Amino acid sequence: xxxxxxxxxxxxxxxxxxxxxxxxxELARRSEQLLGWKKSTSFTVLRRLCQKGIFxxxxxxxxxxxxxxxxxxxxxxxxxxxTFQGSLPAFLAAFTMRKGLTPEEVSxxxxxxxEYEEGK
Amino acid sequence: MEAIFxxxxxxxxxxxWLALAVMALRPLLKKAPxxxxxxxxAFVGVRLVCPVSVKSGLSLIPSVQTIxxxxxxxxxxxxxxxxxxxxxxxxxxxAQSFAPSPVNSANPMQILVFLGTIIWLAGMxxxxxxxxxxxxxxxxxxxxxVPMGDPIWVCDRITTPxxxxxxxxxxxxxxxxxxxxxxxxxxHEKAHLQRRxxxxxxxxxxxxxxYWFHPILWVAYGLFCRDIELACDEKxxxxxxxxxxxxYSDALINCSVSRHTIAACPLAFGETxxxxxxxxxxxxxxxxxxxxxxxxxxxxxxxxxxxTNPMGTHIEDKLADFLEEQIRLHNxxxxxxxxxxxxxxxxxxxxxxxxxxxxxxxVMCLEYRQEEGALVQEAGAHIPTVITVQNQAQTYHLxxxxxPRDGSYYTGDIQQKFPAALWGKALDGxxxxxxxxxxxxxxxxxxxxxxxxxxxxAILDWIYDSGVYSSDPSMMAGSQYLITDNLELLDTENExxxxxxxxxxxxLEQFQLDAQNFDALLELSPIWRDGFSAQTLRQDNRSAFRxxxxxxxxxxxxxxxxxxxxxxxxxxxYEDGDHTHIRWIFQLNQVTLPGNVQAAPASDASLEKTxxxxxxxxxxxxxxxxxxxxxxxxFEFSPLSSYIGFGSYRQEGDRLILETQxxxxxxxxxxxxxxxxxxxxxxxxxxxxSGLTDGARFV
Numbered sequence: 105x106x107x108x109x110x111x112x113x114x115x116x117x118x119x120x121x122x123x124x125x126x127x128x129x130e131l132a133r134r135s136e137q138l139l140g141w142k143k144s145t146s147f148t149v150l151r152r153l154c155q156k157g158i159f160x161x162x163x164x165x166x167x168x169x170x171x172x173x174x175x176x177x178x179x180x181x182x183x184x185x186x187t188f189q190g191s192l193p194a195f196l197a198a199f200t201m202r203k204g205l206t207p208e209e210v211s212x213x214x215x216x217x218x219e220y221e222e223g224k
Numbered sequence: 225m226e227a228i229f230x231x232x233x234x235x236x237x238x239x240x241w242l243a244l245a246v247m248a249l250r251p252l253l254k255k256a257p258x259x260x261x262x263x264x265x266a267f268v269g270v271r272l273v274c275p276v277s278v279k280s281g282l283s284l285i286p287s288v289q290t291i292x293x294x295x296x297x298x299x300x301x302x303x304x305x306x307x308x309x310x311x312x313x314x315x316x317x318x319a320q321s322f323a324p325s326p327v328n329s330a331n332p333m334q335i336l337v338f339l340g341t342i343i344w345l346a347g348m349x350x351x352x353x354x355x356x357x358x359x360x361x362x363x364x365x366x367x368x369x370v371p372m373g374d375p376i377w378v379c380d381r382i383t384t385p386x387x388x389x390x391x392x393x394x395x396x397x398x399x400x401x402x403x404x405x406x407x408x409x410x411x412h413e414k415a416h417l418q419r420r421x422x423x424x425x426x427x428x429x430x431x432x433x434x435y436w437f438h439p440i441l442w443v444a445y446g447l448f449c450r451d452i453e454l455a456c457d458e459k460x461x462x463x464x465x466x467x468x469x470x471x472y473s474d475a476l477i478n479c480s481v482s483r484h485t486i487a488a489c490p491l492a493f494g495e496t497x498x499x500x501x502x503x504x505x506x507x508x509x510x511x512x513x514x515x516x517x518x519x520x521x522x523x524x525x526x527x528x529x530x531x532t533n534p535m536g537t538h539i540e541d542k543l544a545d546f547l548e549e550q551i552r553l554h555n556x557x558x559x560x561x562x563x564x565x566x567x568x569x570x571x572x573x574x575x576x577x578x579x580x581x582x583x584x585x586x587v588m589c590l591e592y593r594q595e596e597g598a599l600v601q602e603a604g605a606h607i608p609t610v611i612t613v614q615n616q617a618q619t620y621h622l623x624x625x626x627x628p629r630d631g632s633y634y635t636g637d638i639q640q641k642f643p644a645a646l647w648g649k650a651l652d653g654x655x656x657x658x659x660x661x662x663x664x665x666x667x668x669x670x671x672x673x674x675x676x677x678x679x680x681x682a683i684l685d686w687i688y689d690s691g692v693y694s695s696d697p698s699m700m701a702g703s704q705y706l707i708t709d710n711l712e713l714l715d716t717e718n719e720x721x722x723x724x725x726x727x728x729x730x731x732l733e734q735f736q737l738d739a740q741n742f743d744a745l746l747e748l749s750p751i752w753r754d755g756f757s758a759q760t761l762r763q764d765n766r767s768a769f770r771x772x773x774x775x776x777x778x779x780x781x782x783x784x785x786x787x788x789x790x791x792x793x794x795x796x797x798y799e800d801g802d803h804t805h806i807r808w809i810f811q812l813n814q815v816t817l818p819g820n821v822q823a824a825p826a827s828d829a830s831l832e833k834t835x836x837x838x839x840x841x842x843x844x845x846x847x848x849x850x851x852x853x854x855x856x857x858x859f860e861f862s863p864l865s866s867y868i869g870f871g872s873y874r875q876e877g878d879r880l881i882l883e884t885q886x887x888x889x890x891x892x893x894x895x896x897x898x899x900x901x902x903x904x905x906x907x908x909x910x911x912x913x914s915g916l917t918d919g920a921r922f923v
Contacts, residue, residue, distance in 0.1 A: 110399045
């Protein structure tokens with residue numbers, strides 16, 4: 105499993121790294137303050153990070169398996185690429201409406217934008 | 225529920241026309257500000273939501289009620305698309321496949337509509353379920369989002385920025401979004417917020433879910449979503465200024481690269497959305513006053529021509545027949561004798577309220593008679609009329625027949641009764657007068673020409689022989705034909721029709737002679753009598769009638785041609801696809817009616833002679849009694865009856881009594897000078913077809 109974390113997740117992870125060992129209920133209380141998450145959301149994210157092998161939750165006490173330095177050394181990407189299972193509901197006023205551009209199309213578009221000059 | 229489904233089908237079809245028009249206008253509005261497309265799509269939405277609309281003579285919508293609400297119960301299911309060609313193709317098939325039959329208990333159309341309703345409901349349920357599930361899934365992911373200043377939230381688990389929520393919509397940004405792109409993304413999303421696009425899109429989606437069976441609307445929804453984005457890009461750029469074009473485009477591309485497939489809109493047709501948008505963004509200039517004006521004009525015109533409903537000028541055949549009958553009844557004032565009342569009406573509009581239908585008409589009623597072959601108009605009326613009928617169990621009943629009072633009341637009455645939109649037409653007597661008069665005249669001409677065709681004919685001579693058959697056309701000599709008032713053709717092979725019976729050949733139908741249906745059938749190796757040719761026959765033709773009849777393996781073809789000079793020709797041939805041809809053409813000679821033929825001068829005291837009866841109207845209402853000097857008689861009731869009464873007669877005072885040989889029937893006449901008066905009360909009942917009534921005069 106690839107070790108990746110999103111920007112929001114990494115703030116949550118920092119909470120653990122800074123305060124470990126920390127009880128899971130205390131962690132939930134703090135992330136509620138910091139991130140505005142509900143308890144259940146914190147537990148969901150914690151479970152996911154534990155499954156990735158970054159942290160462990162033993163009898164309600166959360167500790168890290170990888171230090172912050174170890175974790176960031178293992179990957180360079182800063183965000184999680186995650187697919188949606190199923191699609192977004194159709195009525196979302198989404199910023200884009202797309203089905204993956206091919207790399208050629210992307211470079212073609214980028215060239216078009218780069219070559220564009222106002223007034224031409 | 226079925227009624228709702230049918231209503232929705234009709235609204236969907238109507239909106240489909242509008243949607244097609246909007247799609248056609250879309251490329252034309254490329255240079256115009258994009259909000260104009262939004263307005264046009266809103267019209268489509270209005271059509272889908274609103275069951276009623278203002279009526280206008282300008283409306284380009286072919287029909288607002290393609291599928292009649294009574295399609296489940298009618299004997300002849302038919303659709304009214306407003307496009308004749310479509311109706312002609314579809315309706316015969318509908319009538320054939322879905323007409324109720326007395327054998328089956330359920331009407332096939334009813335089953336079809338019922339199944340359709342079930343499928344429609346199931347489809348809506350499926351879409352609703354799918355939507356709810358995906359919203360819940362998304363919401364679960366968004367629980368991990370963190371606020372970044374109202375109303376912006378950042379989330380790890382989304383890959384595209386979007387706006388979500390009905391009443392307090394939030395902008396969600398993926399956490400990986402670069403700082404540089406963020407400005408433009410936010411400008412775009414805020415433009416969405418200001419335009420209330422989240423609401424429009426939800427509305428559009430709900431409509432699509434209801435009308436999910438309508439393929440045109442799926443395409444329309446896809447284009448609608450795209451136009452929303454384009455309009456929103458324009459708005460955002462207007463706020464950001466032209467310098468933002470490049471970075472804005474970059475942000476657009478960045479948000480669409482290499483992430484995993486996500487169908488933000490199920491109708492994302494490939495990547496063209498982004499391409500189109502990037503191009504649109506780079507090309508964007510503040511619209512000129514002209515472009516704005518043009519867009520406004522297009523929108524207004526679309527509203528005028530496409531948002532309005534056509535006038536209810538279509539009425540079904542059954543109602544048309546009923547109206548004509550009612551008009552005839554109400555205008556039969558001076559109708560006398562042989563006068564023909566020609567009725568023509570123009571439907572200005574119809575209104576339906578439950579089972580009641582009100583029809584607004586311009587009625588013209590003209591009376592004609594024929595004098596020496598020429599039409600003479602006797603009396604007439606031309607008047608705006610309102611007829612209200614009730615449709616119960618497939619039959620119409622008159623509720624009200626209204627016509628304005630004369631003189632100073634006239635205008636006021638019309639303004640009170642007609643809707644204001646129709647005042648112009650109802651008060652303008654000249655508007656339809658010319659064409660209505662023409663129509664009436666044509667009807668009268670047709671009437672009199674058909675009437676004068678009725679009669680008994682004998683073959684005078686042949687004028688055309690195809691030359692491919694060995695038998696001589698003269699073998700047909702002596703054949704007689706009878707054409708009734710309602711254009712039934714009868715034939716007999718015996719020279720004396722009174723000694724034989726008439727056989728119905730079939731019903732003649734009027735048609736228009738042309739080179740294709742006439743000249744082309746006369747091209748074998750023809751033998752023409754001098755002075756005749758296909759062209760001359762066709763040119764001199766006043767009216768032509770045809771019928772076909774299946775005779776063993778062949779389909780026999782009869783044409784009856786009534787010429788301008790009064791001559792009547794009978795063409796006989798065979799219908800066989802490309803080999804259809806005419807074998808013979810005979811000139812017919814009208815023979816005097818039996819009533820006159822038999823009226824030979826009588827010897828004084830003797831009763832021996834043939835007495836004939838004709839009621840003077842219907843050619844079938846003829847009968848004859850022949851009294852022979854050996855005390856026997858022969859009684860013919862009607863050309864349609866093969867029964868001939870034989871027996872003996874006796875005289876009792878001024879009463880003549882005929883008894884048939886089998887003793888079953890007795891016929892009694894009163895003797896009056898040279899004629900016999902039928903005594904219906906004392907006679908047996910069996911005088912069918914003849915039109916004989918008590919007091920019928922045999923001369």
